[in-house]
Amino acid sequence: MADADAIEILKRKKLKHTKQRIRVLEDFLANATAISQPMLEKKLGKEIDRVTLYRILNTYVNKGILHRIVDLNGTANYAICSSACSADQHHDEHVHFNCTNCYKVYCLATKVPAISITDGFKADSISLIAYGICKECN
Amino acid sequence: MADADAIEILKRKKLKHTKQRIRVLEDFLANATAISQPMLEKKLGKEIDRVTLYRILNTYVNKGILHRIVDLNGTANYAICSSACSADQHHDEHVHFNCTNCYKVYCLATKVPAISITDGFKADSISLIAYGICKECN
DNA sequence: AGATAGATGCAATTCAATTGCATTAATATT
DNA sequence: AATATTAATGCAATTGAATTGCATCTATCT
Numbered sequence: 001m002a003d004a005d006a007i008e009i010l011k012r013k014k015l016k017h018t019k020q021r022i023r024v025l026e027d028f029l030a031n032a033t034a035i036s037q038p039m040l041e042k043k044l045g046k047e048i049d050r051v052t053l054y055r056i057l058n059t060y061v062n063k064g065i066l067h068r069i070v071d072l073n074g075t076a077n078y079a080i081c082s083s084a085c086s087a088d089q090h091h092d093e094h095v096h097f098n099c100t101n102c103y104k105v106y107c108l109a110t111k112v113p114a115i116s117i118t119d120g121f122k123a124d125s126i127s128l129i130a131y132g133i134c135k136e137c138n
Numbered sequence: 139m140a141d142a143d144a145i146e147i148l149k150r151k152k153l154k155h156t157k158q159r160i161r162v163l164e165d166f167l168a169n170a171t172a173i174s175q176p177m178l179e180k181k182l183g184k185e186i187d188r189v190t191l192y193r194i195l196n197t198y199v200n201k202g203i204l205h206r207i208v209d210l211n212g213t214a215n216y217a218i219c220s221s222a223c224s225a226d227q228h229h230d231e232h233v234h235f236n237c238t239n240c241y242k243v244y245c246l247a248t249k250v251p252a253i254s255i256t257d258g259f260k261a262d263s264i265s266l267i268a269y270g271i272c273k274e275c276n
Numbered sequence: 277a278g279a280t281a282g283a284t285g286c287a288a289t290t291c292a293a294t295t296g297c298a299t300t301a302a303t304a305t306t
Numbered sequence: 307a308a309t310a311t312t313a314a315t316g317c318a319a320t321t322g323a324a325t326t327g328c329a330t331c332t333a334t335c336t
Contacts, residue, residue, distance in 0.1 A: 016333055018283060035327070038323075049285045054324065056283090074212030074292075097259050106259070113251045115266070120273035121235050121246070128253070128266045135258035154302055156314060176292075187316045192293065194314090212323075213292070277336105284331070293321080299315090300315065 003028055013063045020048045024056050025065070034069055034079035034096070034105040069105050071098050072131065077105040093126060099134035106134060143167055151201045155232045162194050163203070168176035172234070172243040203269055207243050209236045210269065215243040231264060237272035243270060 006025040009077075010017040027040070035043075037057060041050055057078055060066040069077045095110040110129045144163040148155040165178070173181075179191055188196075195216055207215045224268040233248040250266045 012233050016282065017335070020284075050323095051286080052284050059283095069208065070212050072208065073323095074208050074214065076212065095253060095255075097255070097261070100262070108256045108259070110253055110256065110328080112266075113253065115233060115251065115268070117233075117235070117268055117270075118246045118248065118273075119150055120276060121244070121268070121270060122276065123235070123268040124238065125269050125271040126266065127269065128250075128264065130253070130255055130259070130261035130264050132255075132259060132261040132263070135256075138258060138260065154313065156301070158315075160293095188292095189294080190315050197314095221333080279336080280334090282331105282333080284329105286327105286329090287317085288326085290323100290325070292323085295320075296318095298315105298317090300313105302313080305310070 005020050009065060013065060015059065015063065020052055021056055021059075023047060024053065025060070028066065028080040030077070032080070032107070034077045034104075034107055036071065036075050036077045037104070038075065040078070067093070069096050069098075069127065069129065070102065071103060071105055071129075073103065075103075079105070093128075096127070096129045097134060098129050098131050099137055100131055101133055101137040104134060104136070144214055147203060149153065151200065151203060153197065158190055159194055159197075161185060162191065163198070166216070166218040170245070171216070172215045174209070174213050174215045174241075174243070176213065178216070198225055205231070207234050207236075207265065207267065209241060209243055209267075210238065211241065213241075217243070217245050231266075234267045235272060236264070236267050236269050236270060238269055239271055239275040243276070 003022060003026065006022045006029060007017050009025060010021060010114055023044070037054065041053055044053065057066065061068050061078070067081050068077045069079065071077050093112045095108045095112060096099070097106040097108055101134065112126050115126070117123050141160060144160045144167060145155050147163060148159060153159065161182070165181070175192065175195060179188055182191065195204065199206050199216070202219055203232065204216045205219050207217065209215050231250045233246045233250060234247055235244040250264050253264070255261045
């Protein structure tokens with residue numbers, strides 16, 4: 001069952017495994033696609049309080065379980081990290097696609113290319129988002 | 139004077155040159171750096187109504203005068219486009235840097251590398267944002 | 277089982293952004 | 307130059323995402 005996977009991840013990250021955290025994590029494990037907070041909230045209904053959901057998502061981002069993608073509207077979207085991600089560093093980042101029509105965010109297979117950063121700036125992570133029309137809207 | 143430049147640009151884009159539009163455009167011409175809507179609003183004080191400012195910024199993005207960079211917080215930042223930008227296409231895009239400490243957005247000299255997009259997706263523009271500690275905060 | 281540290285839920289609040297509508301200003305027309 | 311037309315502005319109200327404080331509850335540790 002998916003429960004086991006979720007609990008396993010929480011243990012590894014030294015997080016208490018509450019009903020709510022398991023519920024959210026399971027959802028991400030079941031769907032490889034990115035989802036926005038508002039959509040996730042709608043999906044969960046009254047299972048989890050809005051504030052709790054925000055806090056869980058933040059915790060997961062900080063622990064390297066989820067990555068956050070801010071879309072065109074400035075709304076946070078979340079997707080599960082590759083196993084290589086840790087609390088300190090988010091590795092192996094891929095390109096995201098943000099549809100200008102339906103606003104959905106996709107994780108593409110394309111990896112973010114290495115870039116050179118101007119002297120004096122210290123980059124921790126890089127986000128590459130392509131904007132356009134997605135497969136579904138085409 | 140800067141006024142002339144701003145009016146020239148507005149003419150070229152077939153936009154009415156109102157006092158407010160000139161004021162905003164001048165500001166961007168004088169400062170090559172990106173600025174957020176809230177900061178710009180604070181800077182302008184009561185010179186321009188908040189809603190008008192939002193509308194001017196949107197118009198400028200649509201006409202290819204400014205480009206919009208959504209930062210970590212989901213807040214819109216704006217910077218002047220290269221001369222190559224048009225209403226239809228934003229060309230010649232460069233890498234942006236978003237400081238995780240002061241939240242400022244910088245336009246770096248580095249160009250966004252070409253990437254291959256998964257079949258079925260049609261990318262119109264690409265945004266590459268590096269997150270980390272900026273020159274000032276270091 | 278009891279202690280304790282941390283997570284949750286609720287109410288209230290902040291802050292960015294948008295909408296509707298009346299007013300005003302800029303261009304076009306005569 | 308005055309008027310008509312079209313678009314931009316300003317104000318009030320509203321939406322929607324995200325955050326904070328605080329009381330309550332729950333998972334882990336002893």
